[in-house]
Amino acid sequence: MTGSTFLSLDPAAAPPRGRTAWLAAQLRAAIADAVLRPGNRLPATRTLATELQMSRGTVVEAYRRLTEEGLLVTNRGGGTEVATTIPSPASPSDAAASDTTTELAEHGELLNISAGVPDISAFPRAAWLRAERRVLDTATPDDLGYADPAGVPALRTALASWLGRSRGLAVSPQQIIVTAGVTGALSLLAQVLRRRGITDCAVEDPGAEGNRRILNYWLDELHPVPVDASGIDVDALSRTGVGAAVVTPAHQFPTGVVLSPDRRRALVEWARSTDGFIIEDDYDSEYRYDRSPVRAMHPMAPDRIVHVSSLSKVLAPALRLGWVIVPEPLRDDLAELRWATDLGSPALPQLALTDLIDNGVLERHLRSLRLRHRERRDAAVDAIHRYLPGCTIDGIAAGLHLLVRLPDHVDDVALCARARDAGLAVQPLSSHRAAPGPPGVVIGYGPHSPRRLDAAIRQLGELVRNTHC
Incomplete structure (x- = not known):
């Protein structure tokens, strides 16, 4: 079988590259010409993909694009239909x-x-709801009791595996502490560092304004360090005399610069020579388009580098789920502070996220x-x-x-x-x-x-x- 009886679609007419755009254009034209009318149901993505001998992802993405344009809607049963109210068509020149x-x-x-x-x-949403149902169906009395303040063990195990695959981090679940996002991690870290006598911190300039605000709340002074085409200026950092520095080495915010290999080595040498700590904010490393993945810095000096990240850039900031990987000397203090602050993050969302990771949904x-x-x-x-x-x-x-x-x-x-x-x-x-x-x-x-x-x-x-x- 070649092609689909649905709209007589012929995959041979699709360009070798750009099949998603081709399929979206065919559906868009059928809606504009009233071949597909409001309320008409479209084939299931798997069915249409099989008929067109395309990947299901191509069909899913074409449906999504038209949903964004307001031409399609997804009903409660999971099917896709032509929207009841169709936006007026506009050519590119009309839109401009x-x-x-x-x-x-x-x-x-x-x-x-x-x-x-x-x-x-x-x-x-549907996958999250299914995960929550599975969690509630299988939750033990212990699961519904007070969780470990450092995070549900199952989630820390899942995160250790996930970080190994996605960021090349060889860490144990015990090294991970679950936090309320990166902001929660920085807040805890600032307080723990302060207890150790580190009251000043270096930050990148330019750098994330939100990070500056939260650190400035807890610490005495922040020292801006210039960023150039190779990343943070480590020589300038050395002149500040601080004991901690927050950096975004994989994709500097906001310049997008990648911290160069020479600067990475110099930064680690700075931390070792000053007995200082590098706080690696790995905030959006999951997204890369035109370059190879940039490895996290943490493996270069696990005893000097604190790794913080979250899934706010993958799922949603509202989940408030992040993590921090801390050197051994800081681990117990950070876990105790997490307990003293609020007894840790809610357990049920942690278990739902564990389900998404273990079942491959997140990837x-x-x-x-x-x-x-x-x-x-x-x-x-x-x-x-x-x-x-x-x-x-x-x-x-x-x-x-x-x-x-x-x-x-x-x-x-x-x-x-x-x-x-x-x-x-x-x-x-x-x-x-x-x-x-x-x-x-x-x-x-x-x-x-x-x-x-x-x-x-x-x-x-x-x-x-x-x-x-």
Whole structure:
């Protein structure tokens, strides 16, 4: 059998590359021509994939794209149907000429392209519910009692295996402490370091403003250290005299720079010579598009490097589930503080996450997200080239955000304030700096469809062109 009786689709007409786009275009045209009408049910993805001799992932992604456009809906039974209300069709030129403010704001809310979060609409709700049901069906009285403050043992075992596969970390479950995200890990670490007499900490400049805020709450002083094309300046770090430094070596935030091998070695040497600690924030290492995976630093010096991360960039920030891998001298103090703070994270979500990891759901979800986010990254880059010509783009090879370097005459803080007035939330690079530096904006593309990214960046380009001082 070649092809499908559904719409007489002929896979021979699909290009060798771009089958997803081809299938989405065929379905879109059938809806526009009323061949497929509101309420019509589409074949199951597995069935259509078999008929077209394509991977099921290709069909799933085509359905998802049209769902994003409002053309398809998924009903409670899991089937996919043509939406009851079909958005008016628009050609690319029509879309470019449409009212930008209408494109940007929904129900009076800002279109937020400032957040480096994933496409949370893709959260695997059905899989999570199934995992919760399995947990509740099999939970023992011990499971429903007070959990180990360091984290449910089953989750720490699953995370140790996951981190070995995904980040090359050879750690035991006992080395892992479950936290309330990266923020929770940094808060605990700052308090433990303070007890050991480390009251100052170095941070990257530019660097994550959120990390600075939480560390500044607990510690006496933060020392900004410049970042260049090779990562944090270790010579400048040495001159600060601090006993701890927070770095983002795999994908520096916000520049996207990868810490070079020479700098990695120098950073470890700094930690050993000063009896200091490196806090490795591995915040978005799961996403990479145009480069090979960058290994975590932790294996270089497990006795000096604290590894922190979470699944906020893979599942959703609302889960508040992260982890910290600490050197042995800090482990007991950190576990005790976790107990004294709140007795640890809720056990049932930890067990549900364990189920997703053990059953391979998390890795399948991540593979799907990588494809989706790469498409959105490409759309954002294309829009920047069109609407912000001449601007340099950094950090495109990985992660969920881009850094756009603006012309020197642009005040990025004022620009972002005007953008907010126009219905668009975007981060100025200056908000992540301690020392003055060239202007820029940080754009998070994960949650937004290519069409909305195009509209948002078009509006941003208009604001930059209208900036004269």
